[in-house]
Amino acid sequence: MPYPYVLLSAAVSLDGYLDDTGPERLLLSSPADFDRVDEVRASVDAILIGAGTIRADNPRLLVNSAERRAARIAAGRPEYPLKITVSASGDLDPTANFWHTGGQKLLCTTDQGAERAARSGITDHADVVPLGAELDWRRLLEHLHDVRGVRRLMVEGGGTIHTQLLLEELADELHLVLAPLLVGDPKAPRLFGPGAYQTGRLRLLETRRIEDVVLTRYVPTAPGTAGRVTPADRHWLALACDLAALCPPSDTAFSVGAVVVAADGTELARGHSREAGDPVVHAEEAALAKIAPDDPRLPSATVYSSLEPCAHRASRPLPCARLILAAGVRRVVTAWREPDTFVPSADGTGTLTAEGADAVVLPEYEERAKAPNGHLLG
């Protein structure tokens, strides 16, 4: 079930508010930051907001730059990204700017909400997608991916929507702008509400000063559990693939990268093949060797490896699949099953699952994992 890449975007006051309670939308971004938002909008396939934001802000959600729109057309894309709103009630004003500006529009709603939207004439301006008695975010994202061809989705709030997507571990990236003003009104809407978020720290990708605001970009870090894949799983596996590029070249062994990550998203160790002058060390072996064997985080940790852990080794007593099990790790995420290049029918995945560990393969990263090994694959 592939989903679009989900990017949450918001601007907040120093005291964490998205808006004040006045009738006008509070401008938190600076002019140059609004232009950056425009650039991000121009880069995505679709922009999503909650019905609350339509009611509060009456937004247009356009790509304002004519050059950016022209570039989209030149690239064979629609002039404007698809605009999507989410509502359970279907109680939306058919005269709102959202329905009458930009390109294609979509209302994702419940069965009841769809009936109400049809009665108010929203169906004249937008495709209405009923998604059952209640709206399920995974079903919605699947629909956007499979039926609407959305690969990158920008979510522009409000707080209710952002909170749900982060809590449900569906957000791939956060763009958060901190604006130098204070709202101070407890009735004003906040960005993230209470809930059981990932416990550890997110990873900071970037900070950027834009006039008087600061943009920060984060990615979630907490691995999934068992076969449930989170955005963080994809980020960590991508890192493992990048680490594979650091391996000293070899004509007789694969170049592999590995990362070991605790359940709260803390990186415990990383490694790559043939690191630190050891001509035969494997990536998972190198990473695990950097962690104390009695580290209590190992049983709930995940090992990410660009290549399936090895099942047989001539150069060491134990293959990596056995080292992982011996370390107590019960979850492994890989990009690429081992080909027969050096060992016929290598089945590290089988070794792991036979002992009850979970082995998840994300084939969308296979090409990245293979990249530093092209010379071995003929």
Ligand SMILES: NC(=O)C1=CN([C@@H]2O[C@H](COP(=O)(O)OP(=O)(O)OC[C@H]3O[C@@H](n4cnc5c(N)ncnc54)[C@H](OP(=O)(O)O)[C@@H]3O)[C@@H](O)[C@H]2O)C=CC1
């Ligand atoms: N500073 C910034 O960057 C931004 C600020 N804002 C501000 O945020 C405020 C609005 O935020 P908020 O009130 O949280 O509203 P939201 O925009 O998050 O919309 C909430 C509404 O979305 C629908 N909805 C949410 N979850 C679901 C679900 N699971 N299933 C079906 N429908 C769902 C419901 O619509 P319904 O009631 O129709 O069922 C709900 O009332 C405004 O003041 C706005 O100015 C907004 C965006 C960005």
Ligand SMILES: Nc1c(N[C@@H]2O[C@H](COP(=O)(O)O)[C@@H](O)[C@H]2O)[nH]c(=O)[nH]c1=O
């Ligand atoms: N206030 C605020 C944002 N608000 C977002 O911008 C939307 C309005 O877009 P438009 O109709 O195109 O002007 C609004 O509905 C909400 O999603 N965004 C930001 O980056 N920074 C800000 O300070």
